[in-house]
């Protein structure tokens with residue numbers, strides 16, 4: 001077992017040697033700022049390097065292992081995107097530079113806005129929001145501003161299916177709305193009868209994800225949009241699952257009025273440990289005046305400029321959003337082109353169905369129809385053996401895979417939500433399927449061993465809630 005840094009410590013050992021002082025020494029720090037006892041390890045440079053490189057390798061990343069985290073679209077991030085984002089003309093621009101000197105950057109934003117509008121079948125885009133949930137908040141604030149502008153501030157309710165991502169009701173609530181939950185039918189679709197009943201003159205919008213978080217195409221989507229529109233409501237689309245539809249279906253043509261996209265999912269920009277993301281919001285033309293701004297626009301007489309839409313809900317973020325994330329998404333779209341994007345969705349759906357087919361005997365499959373970009377299995381059979389979805393997820397780590405999403409969506413018992421993405425080969429999918437099938441056998445033959453997993457990591461199970469709420473961020 002590797003030694004910790006403090007175990008390697010030896011008095012007066014140092015990681016750097018400074019040259020002789022050739023300037024007058026500075027005033028020493030005031031005594032009040034100095035500590036007598038500071039128990040830092042005294043170690044060599046190579047010990048420090050090995051320590052941190054080893055720590056970095058104890059983590060899972062999409063660049064090291066298959067990462068089928070459902071609802072997150074953890075696809076490979078093509079390195080050509082990084083090359084584009086590294087170009088000095090993009091990397092070194094400053095948001096306060098005169099407009100004339102950043103024409104290329106503005107043109108990139110403008111073209112990305114247009115591409116995203118084309119892909120979604122909508123009319124206008126703002127790339128300001130920095131994450132999916134941030135885009136949802138922007139979209140719902142636009143819905144509110146739109147209704148108020150028409151003297152319809154009495155619309156105080158938002159409808160959301162029970163399969164919705166938790167961010168949907170949260171975004172509605174943060175925009176000042178009451179949320180009414182709509183149930184699902186036996187096929188996993190929105191329950192139309194419940195929707196009709198819940199619809200009323202006080203409803204501002206329905207928030208809908210298609211494909212749903214069950215990984216299923218909402219077959220009544222046009223009828224759902226019709227019911228909401230007839231009641232004077234708008235339809236918000238959660239576009240986080242757009243990987244399944246690219247080039248095949250346009251949400252604008254299905255009836256959606258406003259939606260967000262996740263650049264860090266569908267458009268292959270890194271998720272990066274909660275780091276910078278992109279959640280552009282796209283909408284129909286009647287909502288465009290409310291978009292968060294500024295947005296990139298063509299200048300009269302040629303060139304590109306920034307404009308604040310006339311009734312803008314305001315800024316969601318400083319400047320233009322995460323600009324280098326936009327560069328990466330732009331590079332992805334341009335390098336694939338329309339046919340390439342179509343193939344992305346085709347292979348994402350094919351890969352998910354392949355895994356669904358290989359795993360459906362060993363695990364329960366609550367909704368048996370073809371899935372879209374992800375499949376939701378259930379460990380309820382294994383639970384009878386005392387092995388839960390949670391245990392299967394931990395055991396997968398021993399097999400060298402990142403675990404799928406578990407216990408979401410909430411409407412499936414012991415849910416295991418597997419999203420392989422289009423970037424994985426058949427060999428990788430087969431290796432994952434074999435591991436899952438082996439774990440299903442282990443659950444019968446040696447359930448205690450599965451419950452004790454992971455066995456190959458430095459530490460076993462963590463208290464994840466405490467780790468998130470009371471993180472220990474200091475050494476020692």
Ligand SMILES: *Cc1c(COP(=O)(O)O)cnc(C)c1O
Pocket residue numbers: 071072131132133134165167209213238240241262277279
């Ligand atoms: C990921 C996801 C979101 C939220 O996106 P963030 O970028 O994580 O804020 C919303 N809805 C669905 C369906 C998602 O999968």
